[in-house]
Amino acid sequence: MTPGPADARVTVVQTEPEFGAVDANRQATVDAVREHADADLVVLPELATSGYVFESHGEVDAAAEPADGPTAEAWSAVASETDTWVVGGFPEADGDDRYNSSLVVSPGGVEGVYRKVHLWNEEKRWFEAGEDLPVFDTPFGRLGVQICNDVWFPELTTKQAQSGVDLVAVPTNWVPEPADRPAGWTMGVHHAVANANANRVFFACADRAGTERGVTFEGQSVVVDPDGVPLAGPLPDSGSHSATADCDLARARDKALTPRDDVLADRRPDVYDDQ
Amino acid sequence: MTPGPADARVTVVQTEPEFGAVDANRQATVDAVREHADADLVVLPELATSGYVFESHGEVDAAAEPADGPTAEAWSAVASETDTWVVGGFPEADGDDRYNSSLVVSPGGVEGVYRKVHLWNEEKRWFEAGEDLPVFDTPFGRLGVQICNDVWFPELTTKQAQSGVDLVAVPTNWVPEPADRPAGWTMGVHHAVANANANRVFFACADRAGTERGVTFEGQSVVVDPDGVPLAGPLPDSGSHSATADCDLARARDKALTPRDDVLADRRPDVYDDQ
Numbered sequence: 048m049t050p051g052p053a054d055a056r057v058t059v060v061q062t063e064p065e066f067g068a069v070d071a072n073r074q075a076t077v078d079a080v081r082e083h084a085d086a087d088l089v090v091l092p093e094l095a096t097s098g099y100v101f102e103s104h105g106e107v108d109a110a111a112e113p114a115d116g117p118t119a120e121a122w123s124a125v126a127s128e129t130d131t132w133v134v135g136g137f138p139e140a141d142g143d144d145r146y147n148s149s150l151v152v153s154p155g156g157v158e159g160v161y162r163k164v165h166l167w168n169e170e171k172r173w174f175e176a177g178e179d180l181p182v183f184d185t186p187f188g189r190l191g192v193q194i195c196n197d198v199w200f201p202e203l204t205t206k207q208a209q210s211g212v213d214l215v216a217v218p219t220n221w222v223p224e225p226a227d228r229p230a231g232w233t234m235g236v237h238h239a240v241a242n243a244n245a246n247r248v249f250f251a252c253a254d255r256a257g258t259e260r261g262v263t264f265e266g267q268s269v270v271v272d273p274d275g276v277p278l279a280g281p282l283p284d285s286g287s288h289s290a291t292a293d294c295d296l297a298r299a300r301d302k303a304l305t306p307r308d309d310v311l312a313d314r315r316p317d318v319y320d321d322q
Numbered sequence: 323m324t325p326g327p328a329d330a331r332v333t334v335v336q337t338e339p340e341f342g343a344v345d346a347n348r349q350a351t352v353d354a355v356r357e358h359a360d361a362d363l364v365v366l367p368e369l370a371t372s373g374y375v376f377e378s379h380g381e382v383d384a385a386a387e388p389a390d391g392p393t394a395e396a397w398s399a400v401a402s403e404t405d406t407w408v409v410g411g412f413p414e415a416d417g418d419d420r421y422n423s424s425l426v427v428s429p430g431g432v433e434g435v436y437r438k439v440h441l442w443n444e445e446k447r448w449f450e451a452g453e454d455l456p457v458f459d460t461p462f463g464r465l466g467v468q469i470c471n472d473v474w475f476p477e478l479t480t481k482q483a484q485s486g487v488d489l490v491a492v493p494t495n496w497v498p499e500p501a502d503r504p505a506g507w508t509m510g511v512h513h514a515v516a517n518a519n520a521n522r523v524f525f526a527c528a529d530r531a532g533t534e535r536g537v538t539f540e541g542q543s544v545v546v547d548p549d550g551v552p553l554a555g556p557l558p559d560s561g562s563h564s565a566t567a568d569c570d571l572a573r574a575r576d577k578a579l580t581p582r583d584d585v586l587a588d589r590r591p592d593v594y595d596d597q
Contacts, residue, residue, distance in 0.1 A: 164590050168580045178593060199520050199585070201476035206594035225549040234519055234550050241516035244509055245474050274500040275509050305443045310474070315439050318453060318483035320595075 052188035052213050052296035057249070058086040060094040060289045061268040061282050063257035066098030069110050073118055076135055077125045083289060084129035087187050091135030092255035093163075093195050093218040096149065100260040107173045111140035114150065114160045122152045130154045132185055134192060134251075136218035147174045149192050149218045151183050158183050162194035165200050180207055188296035190214035191248075198238040201245065208246035208311060213299035215242070217252040221265040223284075233267040236281055244275030247310050248299045251292075256285050262299075273281075273298050327463035327488050327571035331525070333361040335564045336508035336543040336557050341373030344385055348393055351410055352400045355543045358564060359404035362462050366410030367530035368438075368470050368493040369422065369436075375535040382448045386415035389425065397427045405429045407460055409467060410528075411493035413449075422449045423466050424493045425548050426458050431460050436467035454483055463488035463571035464521075470494040473513040473527075476520065483521035483586060490517070492527040496540040497532035498559075508542040511556055517540050519550025522585050523574045531560050 060079040064072040073096045080089045091097070097110035110116060120131045132153050139148035147163040147170055162177030163170070180203070183190040191212035191238060197203055198217060207215060221235040228234070239250040249272060256266040270278035270292040273284050278292035302309045335354040339347040348371045368374070371393050372385035387393060397408045407428050414423035414435060419514040422445055437452025438445070455478070458465040466487035472478055473492060482490060496510040503509070514525040524547055524594045531541040544555035545567040553567035577584045 122371070127469055155387045164593050168582050171582050176590075180593060200589060201516070201520060202480075202589070202591075205477075224521070225551060228551050234515075237512050237515045237519070237550060240512045243502075245476060245513070268461070274503070275512060276500060276503050276507065292418075307443050307446050313440055314475060315451075316477075318439050318455060319475075319477045320486065 051181050052300055053186065055087040055187035055294050055296055056291060057088045057214070057251045057270055057294050058083040058267040058289055058291040059090045059251050059253040059270055059280065060285060061254055061256055061266055062092055062095060063287050064095055064098045064255060065296050066100060067094050067106065067110065072096045073121055077121050079289070080125045080129060080131060080133055083291065086131050086291065087155065088132045088134065088216070090216045090219060090251045090253040092253050093136035093220040094138060095135050095218065095255070096137045098259055099220045100262050101173050104173065107138060107145055111145050113140050114148070115157065119150055119152070119157050120152060122184040123156045126152045134190070134216040134218060136194060144175045145173055146177060147194060149194055151190065153185065155177065161194070163194040163197060164203065165196045167196040176314060180210065182210050182212055190301070191215045193217050195221060198235060198242060201242055203247065204242040204246050208248050212248055213296045214249040214251060214294065217250060218258060219252055219254045221254050221267065222262060223265050233265055233281065235265065236267055236269055239269060239271050240275045243271040243273060245310060246303050247273035249273060249294050249296065255289065270294070323376040327575055328461065330362040330462035330569050330571055331360060331566060332363045332489070332526050332545055333564055333566040334365045334528040334543040334545055334555065335532055336527050336529055336541055336562060337367055337370060338562050339373045339530060340373060341534050342381065342385065344371050347371045348396055352377060354564070355400045355404060355406060355408055358566065359406060361406050361566065361567050362490065362493070363409065365528040366408065366493060367492045367496040367528050368411035369413060370410050370493065370530070371412045373534055374495045375537050376448050379448065382413055382420055386420050388415050389423070390432065394425055394427065394432050397425060398431045401427045402429050409465070409491040409493060411469060419450045420448060421452060422469060424469060426465065426467065428460065436469070438469040438472060439478065440471045442471040446552045457485050457487055457520050462516040463574065466490045468492050470496060473510060473517060476517055479517040479521050479523065483523050487523055487571065488571045489524040489526060494527055494529045496529050496542065497537060498540050499522055508540055510540065510554065511542055511544055514544060514546050516548045518546040518548060520585060522548035522577050524548060524569050524571065531562065534557045546567070
């Protein structure tokens with residue numbers, strides 16, 4: 048039976064992985080989960096074990112591991128130890144295929160994997176695209192996952208909300224675009240806010256920070272409520288930090304804004320479908 | 323033949339209509355267009371002639387007029403006089419039906435009407451919902467229209483972008499929700515930014531200001547470019563103002579972000595359709 052939604056303490060952890068230093072990066076994520084043992088859910092960045100700026104298939108292969116590999120083991124162990132759920136990104140190896148994936152781990156072990164649906168730029172050289180939107184039942188509510196560029200495609204969130212998702216965990220590696228935007232005008236945050244508000248779900252976005260091979264990441268990790276209001280963060284645009292919010296996930300089950308307005312029922316697919 | 327996109331000077335006008343004072347409100351919009359005679363396009367607020375907070379069908383009927391009524395005549399005259407396109411909101415009467423509509427007027431006269439697709443709250447008592455997303459060819463590019471609550475439904479913008487729209491004109495009457503949001507955290511602006519950036523189109527949102535029957539409107543009118551960056555505004559949350567931006571509408575025809583990324587082609591309806 049699907050549990051009803053409950054209060055959940057959600058922590059987004061902003062790390063600075065070092066490219067290719069998989070063991071050290073993995074240990075940093077384990078330490079971060081242990082440091083936030085009071086959380087019900089810890090969200091870690093995209094590709095948190097490997098870093099992001101791959102330059103060859105060989106580099107991807109060197110960092111990739113199966114969904115039951117050492118990262119799954121390490122996150123399962125610390126999830127069990129701390130009684131915490133963990134969502135975090137890693138490069139997945141499945142036979143000859145590679146995916147930009149996120150593990151979803153409960154205190155009982157690996158619950159599943161989300162494979163990034165909307166790959167960005169050179170990721171299309173290294174990774175296959177995901178095909179599925181799994182929904183994870185937890186004691187505090189239903190989790191969905193998106194990774195980075197996925198938040199730019201709002202239909203994904205609508206589909207997840209229609210599937211009963213209460214909170215979307217977003218491991219991400221946002222980069223500052225456009226370069227001339229106003230200070231703090233982080234486009235990923237705007238999209239998380241809009242997606243949360245349009246579908247009345249929570250968003251928990253864990254970005255990385257730091258500079259890797261000339262690419263500077265954007266930080267600004269944030270937890271957003273179904274009104275589109277940040278409950279914690281956005282964090283600074285550089286440095287390792289965390290942000291924690293107590294989320295009343297039952298709010299995501301109520302799609303009514305007024306007695307006459309319901310964000311899902313008011314959609315008009317008759318006007319804009321067959322796209 | 324559809325003209326190619328060109329630079330356009332776009333002005334959003336933030337007015338403070340007085341409820342029910344149709345003649346005075348209409349004159350204020352005409353004066354505003356005349357004041358911005360250097361613009362190629364002037365966008366006026368939703369229900370700019372009537373005010374917003376109706377309490378009876380009789381009040382709606384008293385303010386409503388056909389799409390070739392006195393407002394169409396007044397805006398056509400000033401559009402011709404100033405060689406400007408005008409998009410603005412009014413309560414439309416079509417036989418026994420009433421719509422929350424926007425006129426699209428060129429220097430040559432009325433080009434058409436957009437009827438709000440996603441009605442909000444008590445509007446559902448007064449108005450029928452629109453069924454169509456007309457696209458208007460202008461000398462500077464293709465216009466689409468949304469009204470207020472429409473921006474909360476991102477599939478509408480995607481459909482318009484797929485139909486070749488370069489700029490979405492948004493007459494609106496945003497109200498501050500949620501009440502406890504951070505300062506400047508105007509949800510309509512977040513949605514305009516996200517919609518513009520996700521589909522690489524321009525958004526020109528003209529909100530009203532002032533308080534009417536206990537409802538305070540939000541101002542924050544804004545012109546947003548295809549990067550999601552404000553070119554003009556957001557305007558203050560109270561008072562009558564305008565904001566003008568020179569928009570290179572050709573930018574909206576390029577949906578590529580990198581040689582590997584295209585905001586429309588990268589959609590994955592195989593994953594999230596049949597909603």
